[in-house]
Structure formats: C-alpha cells, structure tokens
Amino acid sequence: MTSTINADPAELAKFSELAHRWxxxxxxxxxxxxxxxxxxxxxxSFVPLANNRLVDIGCGGGILADAAARQGAEVLGIDLSTKALRVAQLHAMEAETTGVTYREVSAETLAIEAPAAFDVVTCMEMLEHVPDPASVVMSCAQMVKPGGWVFFSTLNRNPMSFIQAIVGAEYVLKLLPKGTHEYAKMIRPSELAHFCQAAGLDLKATKGLGYNPITGKYSLNNSTQVNYLFATQRPFE
Known part of the structure; x- marks a missing residue:
C-alpha cells in the first residue's frame, strides 16, 4: 500500500476547477x-442498499452518494477535493438528503480507520485518475465486511477505448472536457481482475456501459471494450 497520498495533484486541480458545476x-x-x-x-441487483452502510470512494460532488442515500443506505462519501466535497455537502443540505455525510480522506487512510466497517463499497470512475489503482482496490477490500460487496467502474485501455472515450467523447462529441482521461492510466479488465484477486476479492460479474450518439442515451451491455463495471465480493470468513 502506498505510504504517501495516492492522488495526482493535477487531477485534483482539474476537478476542483469544475466543482461548482457538479x-x-x-x-x-x-x-x-x-x-x-x-x-x-x-x-x-446484487445487494439492497436500504439499511446498509455504504462508502463511495472518490465521490466528487456526491452524485452516486446522494442517490444511494435516497435508496435508504447510510452513506459516507470520501474524496480529496475540498471544493467538490463542499458542493456535495451544500447539495445535500439544499435537497434535504438525509443519511449521507462527506469526509476529505483517502481510501488508504479510511481503510486503516474503519476496517470491515461497510456492507457496500463503491469506487466508480475513479481508479483511472490515481497513480496507484491497486492500492485503492486493496483499501476497498479492507473496508468491506466479510460477505460484503465492492463495485468498480473504469475505462479499458485499448485502441477502441482511445477512439471512443478520448477522441470521440472529448474531442468529437464533446461529452467531456478535453484531458479528462489519459490513455496510459486506463485499466484493462485483466489488470483490475488481478488487483481484485490480490486484494482477496472474488469477481462475481462484469458489465459494459455503452453510449448511442444518435439517441444520446447510455445503456448497459455485455462488452467491456470501453467503459466497464466489476461486481466483487469479499468472501465470508
């Protein structure tokens, strides 16, 4: 596990600049x-959120954390962007969302503070933005209870994902700001599977996420060529 803060200052600055737009x-x-x-x-579809403790790693402005709390989960959202967390807290107040709190803390630090403390751990669209994704995966595994679930989503690293996620999404369709993703930081499913195995997580299911530029709609599919999701579980002890 990394001994320093597992974050890229340039990535934090990039998302901090956009914080007010979350x-x-x-x-x-x-x-x-x-x-x-x-x-x-x-x-x-794997675990009910109601009455379960969930931690959202790299929560940003709280989009997933807020929605999970509205499903009845007790949610903690963590991030290292002070501005994003302030936006998340302000939105929770304005929307009167109960059951969600936010902290500026790294996954590695929280794993030490709260081992086996959560029923569900989510880490979505975050791993491709940190220097050491394996360290985050290990921390997620340490935070979840035996039998609990850990969910990841990230971007594959191959020519198709470069064309669709960077050239297409950032430069042609302009769905995302230019420079949102770096090709070298994208993670192949085989690599993420290895990180999970090393952390003691069992991979239970994978799913792909696709975008139709004609309809402007996203949908889940069975292709992990570009955006993909992992459902993993910590074995019962």
Missing amino acids: WDLESEFKPLHQINPLRLGWIQ
Whole structure:
C-alpha cells in the first residue's frame, strides 16, 4: 500500500476547477448524471442498499452518494477535493438528503480507520485518475465486511477505448472536457481482475456501459471494450 497520498495533484486541480458545476445537469458532469440510474440499479441487483452502510470512494460532488442515500443506505462519501466535497455537502443540505455525510480522506487512510466497517463499497470512475489503482482496490477490500460487496467502474485501455472515450467523447462529441482521461492510466479488465484477486476479492460479474450518439442515451451491455463495471465480493470468513 502506498505510504504517501495516492492522488495526482493535477487531477485534483482539474476537478476542483469544475466543482461548482457538479450538479448542473447540462455541464461537463451530464454523463455522470445520465449513467447514475444505470449503475445504481446494477448495484442493487446484487445487494439492497436500504439499511446498509455504504462508502463511495472518490465521490466528487456526491452524485452516486446522494442517490444511494435516497435508496435508504447510510452513506459516507470520501474524496480529496475540498471544493467538490463542499458542493456535495451544500447539495445535500439544499435537497434535504438525509443519511449521507462527506469526509476529505483517502481510501488508504479510511481503510486503516474503519476496517470491515461497510456492507457496500463503491469506487466508480475513479481508479483511472490515481497513480496507484491497486492500492485503492486493496483499501476497498479492507473496508468491506466479510460477505460484503465492492463495485468498480473504469475505462479499458485499448485502441477502441482511445477512439471512443478520448477522441470521440472529448474531442468529437464533446461529452467531456478535453484531458479528462489519459490513455496510459486506463485499466484493462485483466489488470483490475488481478488487483481484485490480490486484494482477496472474488469477481462475481462484469458489465459494459455503452453510449448511442444518435439517441444520446447510455445503456448497459455485455462488452467491456470501453467503459466497464466489476461486481466483487469479499468472501465470508
């Protein structure tokens, strides 16, 4: 596990600059709002969120954390962007969302503070933005209870994902700001599976996420070529 803060200062600065736009449904974060019901529904196909403790790693402005709390989960959202967390807290107050709190803390630190403390751990669209994704996966595994679930979503690293996620999404369709993703930081499913195995997590299911530029709609599919999700479980002891 990394002994220093597992974060890229440039990545934190990039998202901090956009923090005030997290809850603007027509902003750079529109895709996250659009895919949120899909990923939330997929998570709940494995584990009910009501009355469960959930931690959202790299929560940003709280899009997933807020939605999970509205499903009845007791949610902690963590991030290292002070501005994003302030936006998340302000939105929770304005929307009167109960059951969600936010902390500025790294996954590695929280894993030490709260081992086996959560029923569900989510780490969505975050691993491709940190220097050491394996360390985050290990921390997620340490935070979840035996029998609990850990969910990841990230971007594959191959020519198709470069064309679709960077050239297409950032430069042609302009769904995301230029520079949102770096090709070298994308993670192949085989690599993430190895991280999970090393952390003691059992991979239970994978899913793909696709975008139709004609309809402007996202949907879940069975291809992990570009955006993909992992459902993993910590074995019962």
